[in-house]
Amino acid sequence: MPLPETMFCAQQIKIPPELPDILKQFTIAAIRTQPRDVLQWAAAYFSALSKGEPLPVKERIEKPLAMEKTDIGLTPGLLKILHKQLSPKGMVNVVELKEKWKHLCLPEEQLNAILQLDNFGEELEWMKFLALGCSMLSKSLLSSMKHACEILTRDPEGGAARIPFETFSFLYSYLASIDGEIPEEKTESFLHGIKEQAIG
Numbered sequence: 001m002p003l004p005e006t007m008f009c010a011q012q013i014k015i016p017p018e019l020p021d022i023l024k025q026f027t028i029a030a031i032r033t034q035p036r037d038v039l040q041w042a043a044a045y046f047s048a049l050s051k052g053e054p055l056p057v058k059e060r061i062e063k064p065l066a067m068e069k070t071d072i073g074l075t076p077g078l079l080k081i082l083h084k085q086l087s088p089k090g091m092v093n094v095v096e097l098k099e100k101w102k103h104l105c106l107p108e109e110q111l112n113a114i115l116q117l118d119n120f121g122e123e124l125e126w127m128k129f130l131a132l133g134c135s136m137l138s139k140s141l142l143s144s145m146k147h148a149c150e151i152l153t154r155d156p157e158g159g160a161a162r163i164p165f166e167t168f169s170f171l172y173s174y175l176a177s178i179d180g181e182i183p184e185e186k187t188e189s190f191l192h193g194i195k196e197q198a199i200g
Contacts, residue, residue: 032059056103073110074133074136079133079134082133089126090126092123113136128174135178152167173187
């Protein structure tokens with residue numbers, strides 16, 4: 001014999017006091033991040049929240065880049081999320097990077113394309129990966145550096161997007177060496193000019 005349906009009244013249901021705020025913050029984060037797979041992203045969001053890790057959340061809604069044909073794939077906002085999650089480690093295990101990449105619902109083929117640009121082993125230097133990610137967002141070295149500066153800066157949004165010269169120099173030199181078509185003298189000359197502008 002089936003059990004009768006249990007009826008509850010409002011006084012019998014206990015809602016944890018923090019639940020409405022958690023759900024509100026989750027909803028705002030989902031709207032801001034616009035994940036392709038909401039369930040996969042939600043699992044990553046709540047896992048990070050429960051562990052006290054940086055959340056996979058964009059700082060703001062992004063307009064699609066002019067070169068994007070579709071709304072899938074790496075964006076500056078998603079690369080910034082990865083930077084917040086992985087940069088404190090300096091050296092990053094590729095397995096962990098793949099996990100974080102999947103949590104953001106990014107295509108695995110795009111990650112593999114980035115990883116093939118250098119001879120990475122089981123671990124990679126995060127700043128090199130960041131530089132390569134920025135190069136995937138752009139058609140030129142200078143545009144890649146603009147993305148890197150916007151991701152790395154501590155300046156307020158819309159500000160100068162300044163980063164330490166040493167960081168700029170490392171990223172620029174690395175991308176120029178990966179490019180293979182920029183002579184070392186030209187790279188050094190460009191960086192010297194930038195350094196002079198920064199000092200003056």
